[in-house]
Amino acid sequence: MAKSKFSIGPAALVAAAFIGPGTVTVATKAGANFGFSLLWALLFSILATMILQEMTARLGVIGQKGLGQSIRELIKNPALKAISIILVVSAIIIGNAAYEGGNIAGATLGVQAVWDYPDFAGLDLAALIIGVIAFFVLLTGSYKLIEKVLIAVVLLMSVAFLVTFVLTKPDFGELFSGLLVPSLPDSATLTVIALIGTTVVPYNLFLHSSSAKKKWKTAEGLKQARQDIYISIPLGGLISIAIVSTAASAFFGTQLEVNSAADMAKSIEPAFGDLAQYMIALGLFSAGISSAITAPLASAYALTGLLNIPENLRSNKFRAIWMVILVVGVTVASLGLKPVSVIWFAQIANGLLLPIIASFLLWAMNQGFLGQYKNTLWQNLLGFLVVIVAFVLGAKSLLSAFKLL
Structure with a gap:
């Protein structure tokens, strides 16, 4: 048998999805306010992501099912199935539309930090450019092209943010201490x-399972899928x-006072030169493109699986879903609307959805259709730990959204 050739694939889409301007802003505020002390949280989150995404890759490659399809098939009770589908569909539409708007708005702020451009017919030009790029990439309906574009964007972000990292000459002793020794400064929760x-x-759990199913059709592809995860997800973590x-x-x-990556782009130039400023702006713009493509794509994969619509990237129904998410996101960003209220809704959606979807995934990974590839005891224990953390994270997210924390 010929040896299978390794290639970067669906996990790169996951990395592109989680390194959006929202992530860049959170990471910027974490470093500016708490130094290196919270890097351990990123290390934990990368490990947790790898655990969950490995399960979704197995679901896609071995089961040849997307997560949305699995949820629909596993729940037998009609009333419970209807409630679950309505909850998840609502959360995905609200959550992804809100994050799409916030992420594109964040990217435009980064561009504005270095380029004083005029509006176009009253709309933000950078938001329109990002939206148009995402629209035509998704409109091709070619998974291979979408994958290649996002891999290129992830590599571009890597170069942009790693160059800036080198220019600022970090203290590696403090860096590794923050990475390996957990600490929780006041007000850091x-x-x-x-x-x-x-x-x-x-x-990303929906995005990865469906895209892995498209890329690999037999059990032999699982090794490649895992290699893809072990390279792409840590690379995304390295950027953060x-x-x-x-x-x-x-x-x-x-x-x-630095509240966003756009602030960092403006403030970093006097001390570290024009190159650092332009690299941050380039990284933010790239992050905006990655989010503008992956959020609508993930929504379409999730909803088609849940609603029993074929996952055909060229079908009108599939395209209609991602178009709605993309148009809402670009509209929120290009009209200069403050995304505070929609992000408030997104917090609620994410707080509800993350532990629920992680639990559904764990359930699916213990089903007989996976045969010898269903979860082992250790995989279940690790998955259960992530679900517990997701539940606590979701609860605190909801409390924060309702101003109770």
Whole structure:
């Protein structure tokens, strides 16, 4: 038998999805406000992501099922099935539309930090450019092209943020201490929740299972799928770590107020030069494109599976779903609307959805259709740990959204 050739694939889409401008902003604030001390939370979130995404890859490759399809098939009680589908569909539409708007708005702020461009017919030009790029990439209906574009975007983000990281000359002793020794400074709890919550996201579980199913059709592909996870997800984590470290090196302990990556782009130039400023803006713009493509795509995969619609990227129903998410996101960002209220809804949606979807995934991974590839005891224990953390994260997210935390 010929040896299978390894290639980066669906896990790169997951990395592209979780490294959006929202993640960049959270990582920037974490570094500026708490230095290197919260890097351990990123390390945990990357490990948790790898555990869950390995399960979704097995579900897609071995079971040849997307997670949405599995949820629909596993729940036999008609009333419970209807409630579950309505809950998940509502959360996905609200959550992904809100995150799409917030992420594109975040990307435009980064561009505005280095480029004073005019509006186009009263709309934000950068938001429109990002939206148009995402629209035509998704409109091709070619999974291979979408995958290649997102791999290129992830590599571009890697270069942009790693160059900035090198320019700020971080203290590697403090970096490794923050990475390996957990600590929780005063007022850091919500930032830890945000760091984990922007990495371990429920939409990626739908995206990965469906895209893995498309890429690999036999059990022989599982080795490639796992290699893909072990390279792509840590690379995404490395980008987040680089952003936290850059902000920590440049701003922690100073009097400068940095609330977003756009602030970092503006403030970093005097100390570290034009190159650092432009690299941050380039990284944010790339992150905006990655989010503008993956959020609508994940929504379409999730909803088609749940509603028993064929997962055909060229079908009108599939396209209608991602178009709605993309148009709402670009509209929120390009009209200059403050995304605070929609992000409030997104917090609620994510808080409800993450532990529920993680539990559904764990349930699916113990079903007989997976044969010898269903979860082992250790995989169940690790998955259960992630579900518990997801539940606590979701509860705190909801309390935060309702101003009770």
